[in-house]
Amino acid sequence: MKSIYLDNAATTSVDKKVIKSMLPYFNLKYGNASSLHLLGEEAKRELESARKYIAKALNAKYREIIFTSSGTEANNTILKGLFWHNYPAKNHIITTKIEHDCILSTCKWLETFGAKITYLNVDAEGFVDLQQLEQAITDKTIVVSVIHGNNEVGTIQDLKAIGDICKRKSTLFHTDACQSFTKVLIDVIKQKIDFVAINAHKIHGPKGIGAFYIKQGIKITPLLHGGGHEFGLRSSTENVPGIIGFAQAVRISNSKSMKKITKLRDRLIEGILRIPNAKFNGAKGEKRLCNNVNISFKNIEGESLGNLLNVRGIFTSTGSACSSNSLKPSHVLRALGLGRLEANSSIRLSLSKFNTEEEVGIVIKEITRAVEKLRKINSIK
Numbered sequence: 001m002k003s004i005y006l007d008n009a010a011t012t013s014v015d016k017k018v019i020k021s022m023l024p025y026f027n028l029k030y031g032n033a034s035s036l037h038l039l040g041e042e043a044k045r046e047l048e049s050a051r052k053y054i055a056k057a058l059n060a061k062y063r064e065i066i067f068t069s070s071g072t073e074a075n076n077t078i079l080k081g082l083f084w085h086n087y088p089a090k091n092h093i094i095t096t097k098i099e100h101d102c103i104l105s106t107c108k109w110l111e112t113f114g115a116k117i118t119y120l121n122v123d124a125e126g127f128v129d130l131q132q133l134e135q136a137i138t139d140k141t142i143v144v145s146v147i148h149g150n151n152e153v154g155t156i157q158d159l160k161a162i163g164d165i166c167k168r169k170s171t172l173f174h175t176d177a178c179q180s181f182t183k184v185l186i187d188v189i190k191q192k193i194d195f196v197a198i199n200a201h202k203i204h205g206p207k208g209i210g211a212f213y214i215k216q217g218i219k220i221t222p223l224l225h226g227g228g229h230e231f232g233l234r235s236s237t238e239n240v241p242g243i244i245g246f247a248q249a250v251r252i253s254n255s256k257s258m259k260k261i262t263k264l265r266d267r268l269i270e271g272i273l274r275i276p277n278a279k280f281n282g283a284k285g286e287k288r289l290c291n292n293v294n295i296s297f298k299n300i301e302g303e304s305l306g307n308l309l310n311v312r313g314i315f316t317s318t319g320s321a322c323s324s325n326s327l328k329p330s331h332v333l334r335a336l337g338l339g340r341l342e343a344n345s346s347i348r349l350s351l352s353k354f355n356t357e358e359e360v361g362i363v364i365k366e367i368t369r370a371v372e373k374l375r376k377i378n379s380i381k
């Protein structure tokens with residue numbers, strides 16, 4: 001049975017072009033970028049050219065990009081680094097109720113050291129309450145951290161509107177762009193952003209490599225101390241193959257693929273919403289990530305639906321994919337106003353450029369059949 005992979009918000013398959021670009025850096029150009037001999041210099045040169053490429057994609061300067069091991073590490077470094085640099089003079093962080101766990105858990109941890117955290121509300125589509133944001137900023141506020149494209153419901157926040165508020169109120173602005181990078185335009189100058197977290201494995205790059213943008217002149221306390229790599233902000237020998245693969249993944253991303261994915265997304269949504277009592281979650285059209293579909297089905301447990309699809313070779317996700325081994329209702333869906341049962345009855349399908357129209361047709365049929373089956377079983381009970 002040929003499987004259909006619809007869990008690209010969790011991770012993507014590495015593009016062949018990316019694999020090809022990385023291979024020489026394992027056993028031919030394997031130098032340590034800090035070594036002063038020719039092999040080291042070659043690694044350094046290519047690492048810096050990858051850094052420049054990624055910087056350009058965000059309209060940043062090359063020294064403003066710091067490589068990390070993941071999006072999680074990038075987000076941790078920014079929030080903890082800012083807190084330790086500013087505490088105790090400032091201790092307030094503003095974030096939202098729909099962040100990825102790596103932001104929320106970091107905030108919870110910082111609370112144990114005296115951080116005060118404001119968790120902003122969102123509306124029924126997942127958009128941040130900008131008025132609440134503006135009112136929440138005080139002279140103790142260190143940073144406002146808002147996810148760009150939401151990993152569960154795909155809602156894309158208006159970075160420019162948030163950036164304008166932060167600048168007007170003289171506070172820093174961080175965005176977790178792990179789901180949106182290369183899918184939605186990010187321009188750190190125009191949108192007045194001070195920090196951005198990104199990673200490679202959501203865009204057909206390798207796992208274990210991420211980065212963050214830090215606006216020139218802003219100070220943070222690093223998480224890792226050592227040889228002073230990454231302009232002193234992240235000591236550790238650089239993962240050169242990962243960095244080369246990351247830049248290649250950015251290079252091959254293009255608007256043609258995004259248009260194709262958007263078309264598949266809209267067909268999938270339309271087909272699934274023909275099922276009686278199916279409810280669409282999140283924002284619509286251009287304000288939604290091109291690869292995200294999230295739908296709840298009345299009287300169905302999302303987990304059971306995911307299991308039935310899994311048996312049929314269709315890989316999807318319920319709850320917060322990267323850590324969905326719990327049956328706790330998704331905090332994101334709850335923040336959008338869904339009840340516990342409704343939140344537990346949802347499924348997330350996330351597409352990539354490798355999905356096809358034919359697959360979308362099969363998935364619509366399989367989901368329709370699976371929902372009917374589960375509802376019959378439920379009504380017998």
Ligand SMILES: Cc1ncc(COP(=O)(O)O)c(C=O)c1O
Pocket residue numbers: 009010069070071072073100102147149150151176177178179199200210322
């Ligand atoms: C929005 C968001 N932020 C951060 C992360 C964490 O990234 P990584 O898997 O590279 O640690 C993810 C991954 O699921 C994500 O979706």
